[in-house]
Amino acid sequence: MKFYMTMKRSSFVNINSTLILLALCLATPVASQAQGKDKAKKDAAPRSRASSDIDRRAKHLYDKAMELMDYKQYERGLAMLNTVVRDNQGTTLAHMAHMSMGKHYLGLHKNKEALSHFLLLTRLLAPVPGEEQAETKQELYHEALFQAGFSQFQGGQYSACFPLFRRLTEVAGKTKWANKAYYYIGMSHYNLKNWNKAIDSLSLVGTEVEDAGEELGRIEIGQRFYAKIEDADVPVMRKLGQPITATIAVSSGDTEIITGVPIAGKKHEMLASAPTALGDAKPGDGVLQMIGGDTITVTYLDDSTMDGKKGVPRTGKVRAVSTGTVGFYLGDYSTPAYIAYPGQPQVLMLRDADLDKTPGAEKITLTVTSRYKVEAQANGESADAIDIFALEDDEKEVWKVRDSISVTLVETGDGPEIRTGNFIGRIKLAPLEEGVEPIMDDGVLHTNELDELRVTYTDEVHLYGDEPRESEATIKVSGSVNSGVSADQYVVFDALLKARKSSVEAEALTGLGGIYKDMGLDQRAALRAKEALAKIDQSSSIEQNFQVIWSKIPLNSNGKVNCSRLTLSPLQPHVWHLTDSTQNPSSLTKR
Incomplete structure (x- = not known):
């Protein structure tokens, strides 16, 4: 019997390992040459530095291209992405540029142009038998397969998308890509009026669960919790009409019993689930109440083992966490704000259930700054003294802080007990008067038109690993708004x-x-x-x-x-x- 639980595992460790191995691979040829030739040792550092500079410049160009695409300057952005592909063929950066261009054309419903980029990536990134593929390239390959199949699906070529999606289920099993592939296979059969095949494929959505391994997995508070049970006795138990159940125990006190449902095409597997919510324990209500830091233990009793034992408990554990997000919102506390106006209060909201420690309203203080962009000053040194490797740093945007204040956010909610994990505060904005120097942390954030408000929040406990994660939000500042009633009359003096x-x-x-x-x-x-x-x-x-x-x-x-x-x-x-x-x-x- 095998037992799985749905979770999202951190990928930072694997990614870092990949980067370290890559660095060692780059360094090894240089070291081997140095043992035989002193001249190669002398030349290795400049070549390595030049190569690093080219990579940095290419990455800088790619970032600028993506920024232009975000600002809907598509012609310039696409031109830069094509430059990245042309000058960095075969690199991960070139593959990322192909992916970005394909997604752009796909968003415009230009399926033919998008498909050309995605199919090219599926050929370039196809794994070689016997060789281990880097995690970054593997993820790009999985996404390329999905996007190519989705391009065919969006273009109405339902039969053509089947090979791509089925290949994805083979190479990306137990990942989100496999679940997405099953969904669009089912929808393609539905559009082709193959009703039975559509039902079978759609039934497989959500059944691809990542193995937890030895690491304690994590689930997001507020999202539905799934547990997959695999037991060779499942067909017999179903035939006898015996329900397949598991018991969930939350360390803060809640307990629930969940019943498994069959998975189409997998006769030895059952899928059980229950909704989760932030709050105090209410055993037996069908909802898993939990708080940040709780441990969820699922127990399944195996009544028939290979050695003839009965009632053998099979357990699995995950940890309940909440990934914090911070942002600027309108006065309805639900619509994101994209422009701030001096003289008008600005709402700041933080969502993190890990901060809810007691039934009362919690508080947290964040620092909000107003900053403005400054032009990089020209280097006054002679041309011979200029470091060409520092030119990229001069091209980076330079921001200078104009004012800064501390804002206290209070957890919101109704009733005597507040268990929401939503924290709200208001920022008092004021236009900067000419000749007046703003006072830091005086309760009023002074800004000018075209300034940018910035807030950061460091999330210590989240879904993506053990390292602290920083969440950032920015918003542009517009001119002042006159909210009073006025009658304007334009007079021509000429x-x-x-x-x-x-x-x-x-x-x-x-x-x-x-x-x-x-x-x-x-x-x-x-x-x-x-x-x-x-x-x-x-x-x-x-x-x-x-x-x-x-x-x-x-x-x-x-x-x-x-x-x-x-x-x-x-x-x-x-x-x-x-x-x-x-x-x-x-x-x-x-x-």
């Missing part, structure tokens, strides 16, 4: 511009009056005509003025112009005058 503006407004009013006239609204038409003539007094064009006056005449039922006078702009050498407000147009005289 005489010529003002005259032209009045002429355009007069024409618009005349057209509006004509519409009213056609609708039989004579009174409104006459009112618009009067307003148009008032605008003409400030106009600058004699021809336009006469045109407006002439087109205004039909707006009056008596066929006469209702105005006392017509005075043109003082910029014009002529002044036109109406002798009587009710005379016909023929009475217009030039003076």
